[in-house]
Amino acid sequence: MKPVKVGICGLGTVGGGTFNVLATNAQNIARRAGREIIVEQVAARSLNPACDTSNTKVTDDVFAVATNPDVDVIVELIGGYDVAKKLVLTAIENGKHVVTANKALIAVHGDEIFAAAEAKGVSVMYEAAVAGGIPIIKAIREGLAANRINWLAGIINGTGNFILTEMRDKGRDFYDVLKEAQELGYAEADPTFDVEGIDAAHKLTILSSIAYGIPLQFERCYTEGISKITREDVEFAEELGYRIKHLGVSRQTEKGIDLRVHPTLIPEARPIAKVDGVLNAVMVNGNAVGNTLYVGAGAGAGPTASAVVADLVDLARTMDADASVRVNHLAFDKIEDVQVLPIEEVETAYYLRIQVQDKAGVLASVATILSERGINIEAIIQKEPKEGEELAQIILLTHRIQEKNMNAAIAAIEGLDSTVGSVTRIRVEQLA
Amino acid sequence: MKPVKVGICGLGTVGGGTFNVLATNAQNIARRAGREIIVEQVAARSLNPACDTSNTKVTDDVFAVATNPDVDVIVELIGGYDVAKKLVLTAIENGKHVVTANKALIAVHGDEIFAAAEAKGVSVMYEAAVAGGIPIIKAIREGLAANRINWLAGIINGTGNFILTEMRDKGRDFYDVLKEAQELGYAEADPTFDVEGIDAAHKLTILSSIAYGIPLQFERCYTEGISKITREDVEFAEELGYRIKHLGVSRQTEKGIDLRVHPTLIPEARPIAKVDGVLNAVMVNGNAVGNTLYVGAGAGAGPTASAVVADLVDLARTMDADASVRVNHLAFDKIEDVQVLPIEEVETAYYLRIQVQDKAGVLASVATILSERGINIEAIIQKEPKEGEELAQIILLTHRIQEKNMNAAIAAIEGLDSTVGSVTRIRVEQLA
Known part of the structure; x- marks a missing residue:
């Protein structure tokens, strides 16, 4: 030929x-x-x-x-x-x-x-x-063609994964690692695209279209970066048996489709939790195949x-x-327009870190606020104030709940006299 | 249509x-x-x-x-x-x-x-x-078509992986777990195909053909099962930072192609080391893409x-x-017959466990035998005899060396007066 x-x-x-x-x-x-x-x-x-x-x-x-x-x-x-x-x-x-x-x-x-x-x-x-x-487009468009895809979740920005890995492995701060990543050429001089999740949102938009047969709709992707993640959160996550990864998550539910990029706690027992440095990884769950995982270099x-x-x-x-x-561009012969859910409608579990004054009844007030909104607590750590400090920390893992309920609960917790500053909220996915 | x-x-x-x-x-x-x-x-x-x-x-x-x-x-x-x-x-x-x-x-x-x-x-x-x-045939035949494949390694028998996972997680013995696997329907009444590696050898034969464009040659696949793996070996491997997995390994070298199924120590830091239970996983290394990993359910x-x-x-x-x-059956338009290396010619690293009488100079004799054959020691653990016992254990990790040299070294070690019984030998792959 x-x-x-x-x-x-x-x-x-x-x-x-x-x-x-x-x-x-x-x-x-x-x-x-x-x-x-x-x-x-x-x-x-x-x-x-x-x-x-x-x-x-x-x-x-x-x-x-x-x-x-x-x-x-x-x-x-x-x-x-x-x-x-x-x-x-x-x-x-x-x-x-x-x-x-x-x-x-x-x-x-x-x-x-x-x-x-x-x-x-x-x-x-x-x-x-x-x-x-990673031949992930081929895997989803062709390899998993028999399935209704239920969800997918990916570490799809190497720069962000490098930063989070260094923060965890070496106890370093975000801006310190970012600077090194820029020197190594892993991060651009303007790191916004990578660390604020825009690059990951581009990729997640493409993955969700070929997974569900929906039009590309980047503008509806919820995007949250990793610049606010602290060493403390990385360590508390670890203590709870989790790792923090910057994930793109998309889920097909009866109400519509989740499309979101944000820092996420995932259980350390999952192989994807071991995907470190600049590597990328995508998990795809299909109704016939169950969970599959694809790992490799995401750039270079x-x-x-x-x-x-x-x-x-x-x-x-x-x-x-x-x-x-040849395979259809977006995998499906006929694209169907399914609603992308606003983040307030999305259901996920949460990690919360609350700084509080160290006095009696604080935990009870927080627990009451959560319970009144139907939010169950899955795990809890309460740390005494450090020597010479006055603030204690409460760290919670919750069950899955709609984001708008969590927003209301967080507003109420932040309204308590005993709460100091903002509540840190990181979403949690079990990927099970 | x-x-x-x-x-x-x-x-x-x-x-x-x-x-x-x-x-x-x-x-x-x-x-x-x-x-x-x-x-x-x-x-x-x-x-x-x-x-x-x-x-x-x-x-x-x-x-x-x-x-x-x-x-x-x-x-x-x-x-x-x-x-x-x-x-x-x-x-x-x-x-x-x-x-x-x-x-x-x-x-x-x-x-x-x-x-x-x-x-x-x-x-x-x-x-x-x-x-x-796992769409691994598609990944290798199509997704990685740009690459010269250097090597691949897979956990491609779920029964074996379930047994090894239980042995590690719960400190159980091989035959105890095998019996449970049979009751759960994971293992056949005659478990030979699974635990002796024949099933994995079938799969590895197929993978290596589509990776290198060689004819299918199951009869040349070296096959070793997991029935001789002991809890002790699982624990020593752990102590050295490794997990034992039943791997199919195939490598393209200048001399020919490795084609072998055997228990293998792999570093616990690799995501594939976390692939537990009945899951399967395949790593593929290509000269353009580097390492890629594919994980999912291998049966059902x-x-x-x-x-x-x-x-x-x-x-x-x-x-x-x-x-x-349509894609060529074995991925390549023209199949080339490349020699499959006999196991004696294969180069790999080794874990050795040697039972010895607890007396002076034993370690020196073992080290001398290895060094005379150009075998470098990478790590060593020597355990005192347990209370009331007389035999000590020496556990070694070596560098890569041709199997025939290791065979000679093992024969010499087994010939020492101080050595008791056979030397346990498990191959080691870094998968780096």
Whole structure:
């Protein structure tokens, strides 16, 4: 069969990685795909010293690749929204398939892009957009196709996981570790996307669409970062048998769908609790299969290139056939619009840390507030004030309850004379 | 599109599960596949009370299904070798696709069956044959297609993992737990297949073929069971920071391919070390992606049905197109015959437990024997004799070394006057 001719747009970390994996593993890839996959053209603002492009056509104009009649598939690795979107739509308009690692683009503009691709009979592949080298898109779109997916939960931002791991393992503070992560290149100079959960929300939006067959709706994802997590909370969680992870959680309930990114206590006995450092992991629960877990590198040249090239191999096998042999963009032939629940409607369990004046009856007042709102206490730790201090700490784990009830309870607890400052609230998921 | 018509052969645990998943999740499955998947006929020696077959054609003759012109795909769930092989070949001869959960059949007769299927332009799908509901075949054949796979290692027998987990968690003995596993239905009356590693060897044979593009060669798989693992070894491993798991390990080296199932010490810090009970898990290391890990239920009606039906959905999408759009049976377009190394040539690290008389110079003699054979000691524990006993124990962890050198060292240690009985040897893998 004729080789597949690829145009790589963007030759940074991931673009360079893709270029090199296609070269290094060319023989294996051709043996698997049944045909060669060759780089016809590269668009880059500057060359990547890690790549030997001496025998490759190089341009600085990504649109020259998108309109190049010799290119079968463009690989969009420039990132961002505007140019990337125009590039992808131009490539589609020119009848080319697209492979992208751009989670923001898919989460925000995916519905429009997929519609354009379907009208042209081409495919937009995005395995690399979520959890790097872990083939999680394929697992959910294809591997678990027999299931009604009940829920999924993932550690889908390596920077955040690195920070939380260091906080726990070495007793360090958030801002101290963040600074190191920036020096190591794990975190951007502006870390908002990573530590405030926006990057994870992009990925969770994509995962939930392919799990339930709903439109992409990033704007409805509840997002809470990890910058307020303290060493104390990490230690109390540990004492209770839990780890704190920054999770994206999505659940299909009778009332609608949860879509939320926030710090979460998870039981330390779960294998996912051991997923440390920059690793990513996704748990998926299906009504036939039960729990499954997928772990691997969530970023980096090699892992992301692994996902990009897997998409190219899938295309190599199917691009000459009717589009119907390829998997639906969002996994489902027909997308159904199901309500995404506002966070107030979501049901979860909670960890609460309450600073109180050390006097009689305080615990009773807190317990009464909770019990009056139907909130059961699952575990409790009360710590004496430290030597020379006056404030005690009450740490509680509750049963599952709707968030709006918890909001009311927290407001009432904060209204007690004995309570000092705000109540710390971290959600808890058993992942059982 | 026209529905896909399925003939289910065998209505036991997995057959019944498949029948029920297709019914319960029919709507979801059709939304994903873009067409309905319906059960046209069932062959069963006796009906399964868990299945409502009142509206289904039922026969007691599996060959009637394999030759039924209204059936597009047969699902072989009768197990065993002879009848299953004849059934699958008959279905292929009649132009039908096949989905099977039969690991023994694929590991032993796969090459012949795949050749017959390719000659007819049909596919034999076997996701359910390895690690139940975990989509590991898809992950390796497709998700990691960009990679040269360096190694893989899996907990791929749930019975064995249940036994080892109970031994560790509750300090129980092997035969005590085995008896319970048999009562719970986790282990067969004849547990040989599970506890001696034959079942795991079938699965490892399949995984290594699709990882490296080599023929299936079950007969060359080294197999060692877990029946000789003692509570003591479990405890010493723990003391050294390891867990004992029954692993299938396969590694691609310059000299050839490792293919081996044996009890293995793995570092407790790895997420796979936390995979307990009847769960399965597979780690795969690729040269682009690094380490990836897949965890889930390795057996049972729902999980296995999940894998069977995922194969049916893949077929539903691709069966009307040219065979080239479907993935190669053993992942590679061209299979290359690479030598499987005899166990003596394999390189691994070792845990040794040596019972010795408690006298001066014993440790020095052991250390000398190892050092003369180029074997470095990584860690050591020496235990005093228990109160009232005369024998001491030396526990060693070594660096990686070829098995034949270790065999020679063990023979020499066993030849020392101070050594009592045989040396216990368990292989160690870092999975790093």
